[in-house]
Amino acid sequence: MAIEVGIALGISGSDPETLLDLARQAESAALSLVVIQGGEDQGLDPWTTAVWLAGRTRHIPIGVAPAPVTADPADPEQAYPAIVAKAHRSLDILVGTRLITGESGWVVAPADATADQLRSLAAAGTPVVVPARSREDVDRLAELVGGDGASKERSAAVRARRREGIDYDHVPASLADVAIEPGDAAYRSVASTYLRGGSPGLVLRPRTPAEVADAIAFARRHRHLPLGVRSGGHGISGRSTNDGGLVIDVGALNTIEILDAGRRLVRIGPGATWKQVAAALDPYGWALGSGDYGGVGVGGLATAGGIGFLSRRYGLTIDRLRAVELVLADGSPVRATTADNPDLFWAVRGAGANFGVATAFEFEASDVREVGWAQLALVSTDLEASLRRFGELASAAPRDTTVFLVTGRPRQGQSVIQLYAMVDQRDPEIIVERLTPFTELGLLAQQQVVLTSYADVMGLAGDVGAEGHQGVGEPVARSAFLPELTDAFARDAARLLRLGLVYFFQLRTMGGAIADVPTGETAFAHRTPAFQVTAMGGDQARLNTAWDGLAGHFDGLYLSFDTDVRPQRLRDAFPPPVLARLRDLKRRYDPDNLFRDNFAIDPDPIEEHTR
Structure with a gap:
């Protein structure tokens, strides 16, 4: 021996x-x-x-x-x-x-x-x-x-660094050669994510759908442990890392394939990043709207919503989805479309993290050539007035123009406002015409306006590299949908920022093609708001208290950007009929609630009427 x-x-x-x-x-x-x-x-x-x-x-x-x-x-x-x-x-x-x-x-x-x-x-x-x-x-x-x-x-x-409760000696043979334990040399590169520090007990890295099924089977034998599912590791709300649990990392399923050039139909693995997708589609003159950062993984965004720079023109990321392939909690593979397993296809588009591990997506890309891209920095001495004016301009802008606003705590009576804007036009004069009104928001301190490709905009994201993400601690964020940016909201938001609880405050402009999709067509149900709001801070309890005070302005929230785990958040994200339907589907596809670490839709909740 x-x-x-x-x-x-x-x-x-x-x-x-x-x-x-x-x-x-x-x-x-x-x-x-x-x-x-x-x-x-x-x-x-x-x-x-x-x-x-x-x-x-x-x-x-x-x-x-x-x-x-x-x-x-x-x-x-x-x-x-x-x-x-x-x-x-x-x-x-x-x-x-x-x-x-x-x-x-x-x-x-x-x-x-x-x-x-x-x-x-x-x-x-x-x-x-x-x-x-x-x-x-x-x-x-x-x-x-x-x-x-x-x-x-x-x-x-x-x-010696193995964690309690994990059967390391019986990791599936198909995954053993690439599984990473806490003592392995590569562990530091997979333990944490973009914003969250982690120390999982085992990271499984399947390379095929069959290996995903093996990983899920191993997770079923360890239901006492947290289970994270990771594509790019950029999730704010999602628990794609944990302490002592399991992580199924699908980063190796990252192929990008053109299925039908005539229909602009592409097949994409969940582990690809949107930066990689944009680069692959650019030679064809195509693009897929994909949030605001190219380093995000396809899997997380494509199952949550996807509010990005092209959304007002072409809809959410999930609105371009035509098919998805998943491995369910029982290990069985399934393909979902509007014709095949339509209920599951409905659920995946907005609540996908609760129903399985996606192994492939099929999207219909949009015909997007050069776009106008702008980064503007302005200084405002009246944040309330600037927010109010931004709401008017952003909502009234043509569908080809999407502007996101970012600001933080005012200092010495002045607020720095950063605008990130995309204009889906190739004519420089039209681009300048679309953007000029936004310079009214304050003193223009810095500007960059270029005619470029969507791939170049997504390419601004840095490459993670072999060292992986190195996030620490727990992110603190709150999210909401804003039906309209009223004078009262501008006043209350400015007051919140002056308190110093929030260091990052973002308004993502919605409307346009997002609202063209009927409310009940996807599990993502909030189609009519004018803006999506995100606030990030350092103290969850204090931010919760302040954010709860703004609830009268809101109608729902976007779970991808919220870290408040109180039960009410799930009911804010999904209106009652939507949540009831999701619970029915959960009972069918994941009755034991294996996928429960990313705002779990409990099939048999006991806190239905608690806050």
Whole structure:
């Protein structure tokens, strides 16, 4: 039986160079682990010693079990958990995932343990360490285990970071070679998302619909754990990462294929980004409206709505969807269109996260050549008046013109207003004519207006790269639909911004083609509002209180941009008849509520009338 054996080094009163010599000898002898023991009252700190040894050795894992850390502001010598966590992350970056913390990562054998004793202790699958004080001790141990010291597929350092409640030894064979555990070298690149820090227990990365089914089957066996589904990892509200749970990352399903050039029909995998889609369609003179940022993944947006720079001209992203292929909670693949599984197709367009994992989308692209693209920065001394005027101009603009407004907390009586505008026209004079009225909102401080392709606008998004997203903490955001931008809303919004609770405030202009689609045609039911509003801050409770005070101005919300998990948010997002229909479909397609981590539509709610 292959076992993992290492040495335990007592650092109380030990010479540092002797410790280093023994650690390097253990590494040369292909032992599996060096564990630091004791030392707190003898001048050497175990944590510092472990970091030092990791820096002076090459690959052997280092184990240390420092005292538990709790926040105690009254104790000036007590480290805060956040500081210790930051030190852990720093070490992972500097030397890789070689540090094992916590005594559960190994078992200590007697100094004179025999080979049979070592094998008996190792039977549970945990590395065994033997106290060593000299080079002779290390030589004896290396000779004792001989060929039995072979390491398993994942080292002791990796296995020590496994989370409770996950059957790592039975990950589906189809996914085992690309699954990422907390101790794996690539873990840091998949743990977090764009805005949210995460520490999932296992990230499964299917490459085919069949492998998606295998991942879902594994998730069904772990229903006690959170389950995130990730395409691009840009979701604000969606939980595409978690703490200790599972993540199904469909980033590898990212192909883009032209199905029918005459119909402008394209097939797109959920893992593609809208930047990639725009670049692929640009040679044909086509585009698909896709929010306001090219780094967003197709899967999340295409199942939620998609309010973007082309929406007033061509409708929401979901309005261009012609078919979707999913793997359901029971593992079965299904294709949904207006003709096949029409109820599911209706639900996916606005509430798709609750019904399965999408593996492919078919869209009808729009014929979009060059567009006018503008980024304007203005300074306003009367934010209320500027918001009110923006509402008038944006709502009255022709359908070919979509303008989004972004602002934040006023400073010294002045507000910076940023406008992002797209005009679906190729004539520079028309573009300038469409945009000129918006310069009335304040003193024009900066402007850039160009005639370019939609692909170039989406291409402004940076590439994530091999290091992945590095979000930290939890995003705090609230969302709402605004039927019209009234004087009263402008006043209350300006007051909210002056409070300093919101650092990002966005108005997305709706109307136009969005409202052409009948309200009941998709699960996204809010077709008539003039604007979608998003506010981001740093304190969820305080933002909730302030946002609740504005409720009289709103009619529903867009779940993609809301992080308030109170039950009422679901009822704000879906009017009663829509929510009732979604619950019926949930009972049919996901009765056990497997997909529940992104504003779950519980098939059997008990809080129906609670707020």
